[in-house]
Amino acid sequence: MLANFLIGLREGLEAALIVSILVAYLVKSGRRHLLPQIWLGVAIAVAVSLGFGAALTFGPKGLTFEAQELIGGLLSIVAVGFVTWMIFWMAKAARSLSGELRSQIDKAADASRWSLAIVALLAVGREGLETALFLWAATQTAAQGTGSTAGPLLGAALGLLVAVVLGYLIYRGALKINLSRFFTWTGAFLIVIAAGVLAYGVHDLQEAQFLPGLNNLAFDVSGAIPPTSWYGTLLKGVFNFSPATTVLEAIAWLGYFIPTMTIFLYQKRQRTQGPSRQTPEPVAASGRK
Amino acid sequence: MITIRLSRRARLFSLPIRTLILTSTCTLVSLPLLAGCTNNAPAGSTGATAGGNPRALTVQATDSECKLSTTSAPSGTITFAVTNGGSKVTEFYLYGEDGKRIVGEVENIGPGITRELVLKVEPGNYITACKPGMAGDGIRAPFSVSDSDQQGSGGYDIQLVERAERQISAVRRRSD
Numbered sequence: 001m002l003a004n005f006l007i008g009l010r011e012g013l014e015a016a017l018i019v020s021i022l023v024a025y026l027v028k029s030g031r032r033h034l035l036p037q038i039w040l041g042v043a044i045a046v047a048v049s050l051g052f053g054a055a056l057t058f059g060p061k062g063l064t065f066e067a068q069e070l071i072g073g074l075l076s077i078v079a080v081g082f083v084t085w086m087i088f089w090m091a092k093a094a095r096s097l098s099g100e101l102r103s104q105i106d107k108a109a110d111a112s113r114w115s116l117a118i119v120a121l122l123a124v125g126r127e128g129l130e131t132a133l134f135l136w137a138a139t140q141t142a143a144q145g146t147g148s149t150a151g152p153l154l155g156a157a158l159g160l161l162v163a164v165v166l167g168y169l170i171y172r173g174a175l176k177i178n179l180s181r182f183f184t185w186t187g188a189f190l191i192v193i194a195a196g197v198l199a200y201g202v203h204d205l206q207e208a209q210f211l212p213g214l215n216n217l218a219f220d221v222s223g224a225i226p227p228t229s230w231y232g233t234l235l236k237g238v239f240n241f242s243p244a245t246t247v248l249e250a251i252a253w254l255g256y257f258i259p260t261m262t263i264f265l266y267q268k269r270q271r272t273q274g275p276s277r278q279t280p281e282p283v284a285a286s287g288r289k
Numbered sequence: 290m291i292t293i294r295l296s297r298r299a300r301l302f303s304l305p306i307r308t309l310i311l312t313s314t315c316t317l318v319s320l321p322l323l324a325g326c327t328n329n330a331p332a333g334s335t336g337a338t339a340g341g342n343p344r345a346l347t348v349q350a351t352d353s354e355c356k357l358s359t360t361s362a363p364s365g366t367i368t369f370a371v372t373n374g375g376s377k378v379t380e381f382y383l384y385g386e387d388g389k390r391i392v393g394e395v396e397n398i399g400p401g402i403t404r405e406l407v408l409k410v411e412p413g414n415y416i417t418a419c420k421p422g423m424a425g426d427g428i429r430a431p432f433s434v435s436d437s438d439q440q441g442s443g444g445y446d447i448q449l450v451e452r453a454e455r456q457i458s459a460v461r462r463r464s465d
Contacts, residue, residue, distance in 0.1 A: 003378045004399035011397075062368075062407040065393035134397045137404045152401045207391050215389045222424035228377055243424065 001155040004138065006233045008159020011131040013237035014193060016167030018083065018123040021186045022116065024174035025090050028182060037113050041120030045128050053132025057140070069208035071129060076201030079122040083194045084260060086119045087187050091267060126197070131160075163237070187264055195257040196240030199249040206246060218250040344368060348419070350398065351375035355419030355428040363437035364412045371395060372403040377421040381406055384416040388429065396423075412436040 019042060026034050056063050089112055138153040174182055206214040222243040225232045235241040242249065344367045349356040352375035371381040378399050383392040383406065392415060393408040412434050418427035 001400075003376065004402070007378060007397050007399050062405070065395075065406065065408045069394075130397065133404070134399070134402075137402050138399065141402050149401055152399050156399065207394060209390070214391065227423040 001151050003228065004152045004155030005159040005162075006228070006230065007134060008131075008156040008161075009163050010159070010233045010237035011127050011134070012160040012163030013166065013234070014197070014240070015124045015127070016163045017170060017238065018190070018193065019120055020167035020171040021174065021190065022086065022119060024171045024182070025186070026116075028175065028179055034113060034116060037117040038120045041117035042124050045121045045123075045125035049125060049128030049132040050135075053129055053136050057133065057136040066208045068129070069204045070210065072127065073201045073204030073208065073210070075122065075126045076197050076204065079126045080194045080198045080201065080256070082115070082119045082122050083190055083197070085115065087190050087194075087260075087264065088267075089115075091183055091187060091264070091271070184268060187268075188261065191257065191260050191264060192239055194260070195253045196238075198256050199242070199245070199253040200240040202249050202252045203242065203246065206248060211248060213246055213248045216247045218245050218247045220244040346370070347372065348381060348417075349374055350379045350381065350419040350421065352377050352421045353428070355381075355417065355430065357417060357430070357432070360417075360430065361433045361435060362410070364410055364434050365437055367408060367410050367434070369395075369406040369417075370403055371398055371406065371419075373398045373400050375421055376400050378423055380420040380423055380427075382418040382420065382427065383408065383410070383432070384418060384429075386414045386416070388416045410434050 019038065022038055023035065026032065026038070055061070135153070135156055138156050142148055142150040142153045174186065177185075202211060203214075205211040220243065225235065225241075225243045227233075227236065227243060232243065245253075343359075343363055344365055346362060346367065346369050347358040348369050348371040350371055350373050357369075369381060369383070371379075373379050378397065380394060380396045380398060381404075382394045384390060385392055392410065393406050395404050395406040398404045415432040415434060416429050417432045418429045420427035
């Protein structure tokens, strides 16, 4: 029960975090009208994953190992692209919040409407198929005649539920902190998450032999951080941290993290410096009064 | 609102949409992958080995053991139905002869759960491994695949005959 619970939690956590940050952002910046797009993306991802997973589990056709790894790997890399776009889109929209006209912001937001749906879709769908296959296997265990038990399914479902609840708590917490701090922290947080997703995608492609160096490990801390432990689960679930990381994974992680974080922090500095340079004017204007 | 719209749509297409998703995704996936989709072995996770399909294997995995129903199989599309009877989450791997190259792998086999690894295997020597706890080298054992006429799907083979038989019995059931 606990082991299956941890699988559910691990598979659901990252998607729950990305979606809750996105939702918190839209609510905080007064763009509630874009929320249906997010839920549509989530709904499509869940429906397609469960449907495809069921068809593969119960239907006459299965999916080869290579195909499954390739789907997981490529979706991960595409997801990294979209999450990165989301980070900088949020930052840009934040900048325009202070300066530009409201109508301009909304026009920009409308243009990004479907990109937001795709972010949500990819965040959930990336590991959706694997999660669905796992859930259906647990369902089979619950439904088969002899020795059937709902324990695994219950555990897995509870794990997913806890992931969603944690996402909701993050959302509630995010609503309380002020907007600029929210951008800095969620942006930096999402960059770490995206770097992990990229490394994960690279590992999937290595497993499927599309990329070399699967056995060339950068480090192996499986002894100190067992993947079955709760902290191993959280690290894997949130940051895609693999205790046994290959050299290529580590290179991909750093190759994404360093430049992206640098650009993000640089833009943030410009953002905070920008308004402060402009502040003397309004002060002078008010002084004339 | 969205969920209502979706469910209505799903009900409208319920039967065809499954086949649609299945075939379109399979086609979508298999086009760039040559053959991403494969036939599920008739003997599935229920362990119905009565037909004696030599390509449908079972693996009993526990925290300390990794028992395969047989350690050899004819080449073609082989199914390993891995049942986790232990308390730790396990993974099942089929490695190449060197014990490093992953031929196939299935993760997230939680306690009490059975999951299948389906893959096309060429004749040769392999190594199987269960990884209780998802770490380390796992419990390894040699595995051999003998040469057979079946190189994956197509041609005159057991699966084709079985599929035809299934179709005949389905037609019979419908006509009853």
